[in-house]
Amino acid sequence: MKAIIVEDKEYIRKGLLNLLGIIDAPVEVIGECESVEEAVIVAKTCKPELVFLDINLADGTAFDFLDQLESIDFKIIFITAYEEYALKALKIGAVDYLLKPVDVEELKIALQKVAKLTAEGQKHQIAKAKQVFNNEGNHIVLSFHDSYQLINLDELIYCESDKGYTTFYCSDGKKHLVSKTLKDFEDRLLEANFQRPHQSFMINMKFVDKYDKSGTIYLKNGTKIPVSSRKKETFLSSLFNWNKK
Known part of the structure; x- marks a missing residue:
């Protein structure tokens, strides 16, 4: 799968690239972005099949990025530094989440799960995830x-x-x-x-x-x-x- 990494911290991007190499994942990273603005341009230009997507970016959120796309033709693995997001993922059974710092075994599992996810299934889960993140409150x-x-x-x-x-x-x-x-x-x-x-x-x-x-x-x-x-x-x-x- 051709993939892009949307993450505002360079060391996280480089670490993820390193882990993908270690596990010899069937993933070719064709782009790296550190902002919503960059991600929108790269996603529309490069047409990735998979996006590793940080929840909170310097100029917005993952959902700000997704909202600016006409359609979501790629699969998503969210990345987050906050454990409460991992808990929310358990609640909603959404597309997989990786908790920073990314663990190699969790990365393997996430890739396996996302490979089995249908486009329609992901669309429903992302909508549910967005609702949870927007309405969960200050916790x-x-x-x-x-x-x-x-x-x-x-x-x-x-x-x-x-x-x-x-x-x-x-x-x-x-x-x-x-x-x-x-x-x-x-x-x-x-x-x-x-x-x-x-x-x-x-x-x-x-x-x-x-x-x-x-x-x-x-x-x-x-x-x-x-x-x-x-x-x-x-x-x-x-x-x-x-x-x-």
Whole structure:
């Protein structure tokens, strides 16, 4: 199958190319794109049979790209950095998803699944996937050994990272500890108007009560969060911008 990779991070594109070579996949990558705009042009020009498609791109989403095509004459394997998207995929049974960093065994399975998928079947699944992604709401999903925990980001006060673990503190008093670092969640939380004033903390700006010029944030639940000197300017800028909203 002739394929293109639509992914805004070069190292992910190169890593996927490497894995396709390792497993000797029956796939010829004929193009790479890092934006919706580029993807539309390349897809219309090159007529791929398969597209590895990142969910979130610098200038839009995977569905923005698909909406700009007159027809979808290729098969799709979505790529995502966020585990909640993988959970949504389980819910809808959609065309396959690969979670970053891409695992070689999962890549093999995804290629096997997409090869069996009919064009009509994929069309129905993409429509269902789009509905789920557009209507799911402002949530993040935490993965545990035997369960998934859905967190409403509007109710998440702050996160604290320590030695490879992150604790999520919610407004209902509950807290959830996961074996991942803040870095694993940072991009998603920044999209939801969280800020990282310190290496060990990310905070929901709606729960900020006041900022002490000595370098301390006071949250509405009474928690004190330190602001590192390196991140002070960025935090203050976001604080003043938040005040204008």
